[in-house]
Amino acid sequence: MFAAEAAETAVSWFYTHAWVIPALPAASFVLILFFGKRLPFKGAEIGITAVAAAFVLAVLTTFTWIGDVQAEIASHEEGTTTEEHGTTEGGATTEEEHGTTEEEAPATSEEEEGLASGEQAAPAAPVAEEEEGGHATRGAPILTERTWFSNGADTFRIGTLIDGQSVMLLFVVTFISLLVHVYSTDYVHGDRRYTHFFAFLSLFTAAMLYYVLSSNTLQMIMGWELVGVCSFGLIGHWWEEKANSDAALKAFFTNRVGDIGLLVGMITLYFASGKTFDVVEINSKAISGETSHTALLVASLCLMAAVMSKSGQFILHTWLPDAMAGPTPVSALIHAATMVVAGVYLIGRLYGVFWMGLSIPGSSINAMAVIGAVTTVGGGLLAFVQRDIKKVLAYSTVSQLGYMVLALGVGAYTAGMFHLFTHAFFKACLFLGAGSVSHACHHSFDMKADMGGLRKYMPKTFITFVIGSLALAGIPPLAGFWSKDEILAGAGVWPGTEGNGDYWMPFVFGMITAALTAAYMxxxxxxxxxxxxxxxxxxxxxxxxxxxxxxxxAFMAVVVGFLNLPGPFVETLGLPAGIAHRFEEWVEPGGIASFPPIDHANPSLTLAIVASLLAAGAGFVVLRYYKALYAKDAHAAEYTDGLRSRNTLAAAGYRVLENKYYLDHLYTGIIAGATKGPIADAAYWINQNIIDGIINTVGKFSVGLGRFVYHFIDQGMVDEAVNVSGRTASGSGQFLRRIQTGQIRQYATLMFGSAALLAAVFIIAI
Amino acid sequence: MYLNQFLILAAALFCIGVYGVLARRNGVLVLMSIELILNSVNINLVALSAMNGDVTGQVFALFVIAVAAAEVGVGLAIVLLIYRNRRSIDIAEANLLKG
Amino acid sequence: MTAAILAQEALSRTESGVVNGFFAVLAIVAIVSALKMVTSSNVVHAALYLLVVLSAVAGVYVILGAEFVAATQVLVYLGAIMVLLLFGVMLTRAKIGTDTDLDNEQRWIGALVGAGMLAVMTYSLWEGFGDDKLPDTMVPQPTQAVSDSIFGTYLVPFEALSLLLLAALIGAVVVARRD
Structure with missing residues (x-):
């Protein structure tokens, strides 16, 4: 009772003023830009102060959120179900009235505000009762919005959205950003663009936090593009080298491909859900079936393209390993822990849309799960053949992002988010460890040529790196084990797990990756x-x-896994039941209209044992291989005349992996080359090779047919017809080529002439 | 007053503009002809706005004028660039798209 | 300019016959000047003919009751764009005086296309609007209504337009810059 009242009367200051968190690093960006160079620490101190302040606020917000969710659960257990409406409605929407009343006439403003808040809070209440029955509503999103601008009858709003997912990422982003800031003061010390580097780090942090807190899709697009720009700027930090600026451009352009999908998807959603950008409303309408399924399918497929580019999913992942050209702290912060999970976050944010659009529940296959599954294995395989330690980690990131997408694809929302959470810590640890190693080895990242035996020289880095690796490989009881196990259980095919469907293929791929990860690490x-x-x-x-x-x-990589202990595990060990599924309670909303009703998979002890054994076994086999190698030659990095030279299949496989599945060749050589070349060339080529080829093939075929089967058809006639058609095609191709004079005027003449002709045809026809 | 007298005037100016675009060598003259085309569109917008007693058409005519200003600015910059590179603004010489 | 003033006076009398007469004058002036513009063999003359066409069109706007558009037409087109075009003529060192080489060899095809389009358009306009008449009492639309519309309903397009102008400004500087 008390909790419900508290939630009704006062919405925490931290919720309504969440905008301060991104505003701090944004201010720091401006300050560093203007004054950074003149300060004693060249601007680093501003960045660190701002991010530290943001971190403190984020932590306080996190604790407030956790407290509120626990209170909601407690109030439900006391049986005060009647109070829930009040709680959600009061908590779901806080309007800042005076922000709008100043601008508009008071009467209309109040009306509008009343309507708007009514609309937003309304869907949360009725559906909650129907679908969830006895379950508590918890974790309803808290919106703080004001009018941004209005255009005719449409009002666009700007604001923050606080729910479990955004709070979780607020914590992760500020935490890792703070550590990376501190790390960078040493790592890029003496760099010629030291101040510029910190300015960009601040801008990135601000943009990412803005993206995370967005309450509508319009803001999400802005944040999405902003983090993309920062990524571009930081990958090309040392742009004097051509390779680095190329990598930056590659990242930017690959992301543009996905951004088209993002725009089309968001616009589709805007119109499909009755002209609204509001995330909560879009989700509610998608789940209640108000939005047509076709529109949701189109939107979710388009958005998947965006996810594929930003979160490095297969076929658009090629930019991510190249992005390692940037400084290592950037790789840790942007290309491992935070920015690349923006795509995963997008899926989670619009989970209702994907849930309905891709028909996740009760299915055995869908686009998202397949993309995730293919990515996770593809990235894991590629990580094997890299010499560059950062590239290994980059492909590992691709693989783990695939895992998250796979998890969301099979309906294991909490598992996916939990993996995002744990992965951020151990992958940041690994990347920073790699940076530390290269710092010691003359800034080389080549494992085969410039490393080896470093455990004697740098014990701290060694131990933290090993902890990170074990966590990544999913060795119990480190963080990665818990989240990976949950994803595998979420696929719902292991006996007794019962998830949202029977996702065999993602499950098998996930198991393969579990082994692969341990092996390459x-x-x-x-x-x-x-x-x-x-x-x-x-x-x-x-x-x-x-x-x-x-x-x-490394400490976080050990402990964060305990945040979401599976229920049976807690029972078996006789621990207090309250510590099970904590993360799930905090992050996943329950019983609200804007979040799909998810069936949680049961954790399975046998599955956990099998998966861990698989990982440990794979790691052990690889270890044996290297031990044997070391016994033979202490300085050898890897067998050069091993399996590859003896087995052609293995050699071919290695070559495919070395060339990254030839995707870069496909993109730059074939697709870009073809687009770059003059269109006339292409037309000519088609004329010469394809049309002629087809004509000739068809001709030869019919001639052959004529000779052998239909003797009564006149051979000469067929031949002649074929030749004439071939000549006609060739001739018309030559003629068409002549039209391509390059004279703009002639093109214009053709255009206007054909427009007039077409208009005339229309007039006559109609 | 008939609506058509305005619309047909606009159509006539439009076609004269098209002829200018197609027949002129000089880049600046081509730009002028484009202005003519844009003006004819404006006449249409304003005439239909008067027909319906609605200001929307006028608003869009104003937008077109602003876009035209931007278009002339960029167009002239391009013409100047061509002139600087080739010492001629005969757009027939700018034929890099030749197949 | 005189045409515009005359047209304004015409409106005050609101006799449709007189207004029609003014329209006829303006239309003839516009079409003849436009034709002269696209056929003139002197670049500067062509620019001046364009000036006449644009003034005549401004007069047409006044007849249609769009006074604000007419004023903008005079300010932006006659004032700014014409100066810009004349600068273009000057900077590209066009021949002052007659230049026989202003038209290309394709002019007849161009004329054919233009005439064809005119025929199609005239026919379809005739079919489409037949003898639709404008309202008899043509009151000029108040500027306030226009501004309400721009800064109310069309605020976002307006902002987008300002962004476009900025982009064009930067683009023009970047393209034309000597470096």
Whole structure:
């Protein structure tokens, strides 16, 4: 009772003023830009202060949120179901009246505000009772909005949306950003664009937080593009080298491909759900069936394209490994922990749309799950053949992002979000560890040439890196184990798990990846830290500003998994039942209209054991391989005359992987080359090779047919007809080529002439 | 007053503009002809706006005028660039699209 | 300019015959000047003919009761765009005086296309609007209504337009810059 009243009367300051969190780094960006160079620490201090303040606010918001959710659960357990309407309605929408009344006439404004708040709060209440029955409503999103601008009858609003998902990411982004800021003061020390680097880090943090807090899709698009710009700027931080600026351009252009999908998808959603950008409303309408299924399908497929580019899903993932051209802290923050999960976040934010559009429940296959499954295995395989330690981690990121998309695709929302959460910590730890290693080895990332045996020289980095690797590989009881296990259970095919469908194919791919991950991480750790040192530098442990973030992140990689312990596990160990499924309660809303009714998979002990054994076994096999190698030759990095030279199939597989499935060749060589070349060339080529070829083939075929089967058809006539048609095609092609004179005027003449002709045809025909 | 007298005047100016675009060599003259085309569109907008007693057409005519200003600015910049590179603004010489 | 003033006076009398007469004058002036513009063999003359056409069109706007559009036409087209075009003529060092080489060899095809379009359009306008008449009492639309519409209903397009102008400004500088 008390909790419900509290929620009704006062909405926490942290919710209504969440906009301060992105505003702090944004202000820091401006300040660094203008004053950074003149300050004693070249602007780094502003960035660190702002992000630290944002982090404190984010932590306070997180605790407020957790407290409120717990209170909601407690109030439900007391049986005060009648109060819930009040709670959701009061909590769901807080309008800041005076913001609008100043601008508009008071009477109309109040009316509008009343209508708007009524509309937004309304869907939450009735559906909640029908669908969830006895379940509590918890974690309803809290909107703080004001009118942005209005155009005719349509009002566009701007504001923040606080719910479990956004609070979770607020915490992750500010936490890792803060550590990366501290780390960078040492790592990019003495760089010629040191101030510029910190300005961009601040801008990125602001943009990401803005994206996370967006209450409507219009804001999401803005945040999405802003983080893209920052990514572009930071990948090309050392743009003097052509490779780096190329990588930046590649990232930008690949993302443009997906952005088209994002725009088309968002616009489709806007019109399909009755002209609204509001995330809550779009989801509610999608789930209640108000929005047509076709529109949702189109929108979710378009949005999948956006997810594929931003979150590095298969076939559009090629930019992500190249993005490692940027400084390592950037790779850790942007290309591992935060920005690349923007796509996953998008899926979670509009989960109602994907849920209905792709028909996730009760199915055995859908586009999202397949993309995730293919990505996770594809990325894992590619991670095997890399020499560059950062590229291994990049492909591993691709693989793990695939895991998250797979999880959301099979309906395991919490599992996907939980994996996003845990992955952010251990992957940031690994990347920063790789940076520390390269810091010691003359800024080389080549594991085979310049590393090996580093455990003796840099023990702190070694231990944190190993912890990160174990967490990534899913070895219990580290973080990655819990989230990965939940995803595998979520596929719903292991006996007794009962998820949202029978996703066999994603499940099998997920199991393969579990083994692959352990294997390639073992290889990486061995090549980097074991054996004899193969480089020519004098490796040394990095300074405290580098190792402290590593230790903190490694600690997080150990403990964050315990946030979402499976119920049976807690019961078996006789721990208090309250600590099970904490993350799920905090992040996943329950019983509200804007979130689909998800069936939770049951955790399975056997599955957990099998998956861990698989991972451990794969790691062990790889370890044996390298141990044997080391016994033979202490300085060898890898067998060069091993399996590959003896088995052609293995060699071919290796070559395909080395060339990254030839996707880059496809994009630059074939697609871009063809587009770049003059259209006339293409037309000519088609004329020469395809049309002629087809004509000739058809001709030969019919001649053959004429000779052997239909003897009564006159051979000469057929031949002649074929030749004439061939000549006609060739001749018309030549003629058409002549039209391409390059004279704009002639094109214009043709255009206007044909327009007039077409108009005349219409007039006559109608 | 008939509505058609305005619309047909606009059509006539439009076609004269099209002829100018097609027949002129000089880049600046081509731009002028384009202005003519844009003006004829404006006459249509304003005439139909008067017909319906609605200001929307006028608003769009104003928008077209603003866009025309932008178009002339960029168009002249391009013409100047062509002139600087080729010492001639005969658009027949700008034929890099030749197949 | 005189045409515009005359047309204004004509409106005050509201006798449709007189207004029609003014329209006839303006239309003839516009079409003849337009034809002269696209056939003139002197670049500067062509620009001046364009000036006449644009003034005549401004007069037509006045007849149609769109005074604000007419004023904008005079300010932007006659004032700004014409100056810009004349600068273009000057900067590209066009020949002052007659230049026999202004038309290309394709003019006859162009004329054919233009005439064809005119025929099609006239026919379809005739079919479509027949003898639809404008309202008899043509009151000029108040500027307030126009501004309400721009800054109310069409605020977002208006903002987009301002962005377009900015982009065009930067684009023009970047393209024409010497470096």
């Amino acid at each position: 073992t290889r990486t750790v061995w090549l980097t830290f074991f054996g004899e040192y193969r480089g020519h530098a004098h490796p040394h442990e990095s300074g405290p500003r580098i190792t402290t973030p590593l230790i903190i992140l």
